[in-house]
Amino acid sequence: xxxxxxxxxxxxxxxxxxxxxxxxxxxxxxxxxxxxxxxxxxxxxxxxxxxxxxxxxxxxxxxxxxxxxxxxxxxxxxxxxxxxxxxxxxxxxxxxxxxxxxxxxxxxxxxxxxxxxxxxxxxxxxxxxxxxxxxxxxxxxxxxxxxxxxxxxxxxxxxxxxxxxxxxxxxxxxxxxxxxxxxxxxxxxxxxxxxxxxxxxxxxxxxxxxxxxxxxxxxxxxxxxxxxxxxxxxxxxxxxxxxxxxxxxxxxxxxxxxxxxxxxxxxxxxxxxxxxxxxxxxxxxxxxxxxxxxxxxxxxxxxxxxxxxxxxxxxxxxxx
Numbered sequence: 001x002x003x004x005x006x007x008x009x010x011x012x013x014x015x016x017x018x019x020x021x022x023x024x025x026x027x028x029x030x031x032x033x034x035x036x037x038x039x040x041x042x043x044x045x046x047x048x049x050x051x052x053x054x055x056x057x058x059x060x061x062x063x064x065x066x067x068x069x070x071x072x073x074x075x076x077x078x079x080x081x082x083x084x085x086x087x088x089x090x091x092x093x094x095x096x097x098x099x100x101x102x103x104x105x106x107x108x109x110x111x112x113x114x115x116x117x118x119x120x121x122x123x124x125x126x127x128x129x130x131x132x133x134x135x136x137x138x139x140x141x142x143x144x145x146x147x148x149x150x151x152x153x154x155x156x157x158x159x160x161x162x163x164x165x166x167x168x169x170x171x172x173x174x175x176x177x178x179x180x181x182x183x184x185x186x187x188x189x190x191x192x193x194x195x196x197x198x199x200x201x202x203x204x205x206x207x208x209x210x211x212x213x214x215x216x217x218x219x220x221x222x223x224x225x226x227x228x229x230x231x232x233x234x235x236x237x238x239x240x241x242x243x244x245x246x247x248x249x250x251x252x253x254x255x256x257x258x259x260x261x262x263x264x265x266x267x268x269x270x271x272x273x274x275x276x277x278x279x280x281x282x283x284x285x286x287x288x289x290x291x292x293x294x295x296x297x298x299x300x301x302x303x304x305x306x307x308x309x310x311x312x313x314x315x316x317x318x319x320x
Contacts, residue, residue: 023083023261027058030251031076031087033069039121039204039287040088043249046281047118050272068158068319069093070104077111081254083261087112089252091160095304099312100158100319113257114301116266117292118273119282120248122222123164124206125235126215127198128191136219136238139198143174151177153187153196158319161187163308164200164221164245166315171240178315191215202247203228204286221245228286248290248304250297262294 030048032041041063048059064072073093079085087093094108106112125136131150133139143150154162157180169176179196181187184205190196192214201215203226209215210229219235220226223244235243251269253262272278273289282289292300 023264024055024057026084027060028055028083029060029062029085031072031085032061032063033065033072033088033090033093034063035065036063038065039202039247039285040090040249042285043118043282043287044088046278046285047269047272050275050278051268054268054271068097068100068156070097070101070106073097073108074105076252077106077254079254081113081256081258083253083257083265085254086115086265087252089250091246091248091304091308092158094250094252094301096158096160096163096308096312097319098305099309100317102318108305109298109301111255112252113255113262114294114297115251115253115257115262116269116294117248117250117290117297117300118269119287119289119291120222120246121285121287122203122220122226122246123161123200124203124210124220124229124232125164125168125198125218126191126201126206126210127218128194128196129213129216130194131197131216133218134216136235136240139218140172140174140239143172143176147175148177150174150197151179152198152200153179153181153190154199155184155187156180156182156319157317158312160245160247161200161202162317163311163315165198166317167243167245167311168200168235168240170311170314171243188215200245202286207286222288226286227288228283249287250292266294 030044032044034040044061051059069090069092076085076087098108133142152165191199210217217232219238220232270291279289
């Protein structure tokens with residue numbers, strides 16, 4: 001009986017090992033925490049053809065928007081750790097929401113396996129052209145001369161659009177009024193009409209409006225200038241050293257994902273991001289490819305959690 005038991009265990013182990021070596025043997029689901037057309041969705045769909053070709057299996061894009069990305073994140077966290085459910089994680093799901101929401105049904109570190117960072121998208125500090133400033137320094141001076149008078153719009157409380165402005169306020173000491181909207185289009189419409197004075201808009205949304213002259217750009221929130229707008233200086237360059245606020249995206253899976261599966265997904269993702277057509281599509285959408293391995297991505301996430309916890313606390317922002 002004992003020998004038979006050992007034989008059964010050995011056969012099970014061999015079967016599991018064979019399955020792991022054959023991965024993937026069926027379609028993989030990529031959960032997207034925001035609706036179609038969002039940056040996370042654009043990234044996943046840009047990568048999908050190249051990943052499908054390399055995986056030899058379909059990559060099914062599954063948009064599960066809602067609750068600031070928490071619905072998709074919770075679903076991913078509670079999925080089997082077999083490599084067949086992945087999450088296109090965002091700065092919100094992995095770094096901001098843990099401080100912003102009073103209760104999360106997942107933990108951004110304990111409940112996930114980091115696989116790779118894939119890219120980021122900075123915001124542009126833009127004003128309505130009627131606001132009498134042409135630089136970051138001039139805006140700071142104007143805001144300090146009128147504390148609590150100037151306002152800024154956002155696509156919602158807790159978004160990087162909102163918290164980019166709060167980080168700016170914390171670092172400069174200016175006092176502005178936050179006007180949240182239900183989405184990016186509504187907040188930009190308000191800015192163009194003069195209902196709001198300022199916004200830290202996503203670069204992909206802001207570029208056409210900047211180029212048409214409907215908005216005036218003062219600076220970009222990334223640590224380096226964006227290739228999409230190379231003549232627009234960073235806010236750090238323009239007198240606010242250390243300022244950085246970018247929306248980032250990465251691929252993660254449920255906790256305890258086997259190492260060989262992590263390595264396989266990492267390899268396929270990096271190879272796909274290296275394709276010129278993928279990079280071009282992301283570039284045109286205002287997303288810059290930036291990659292990190294699993295361990296570096298995990299450390300980066302921890303740093304971002306700590307950074308944005310301070311900003312959320314200082315802003316008093318809450319979302320549920």
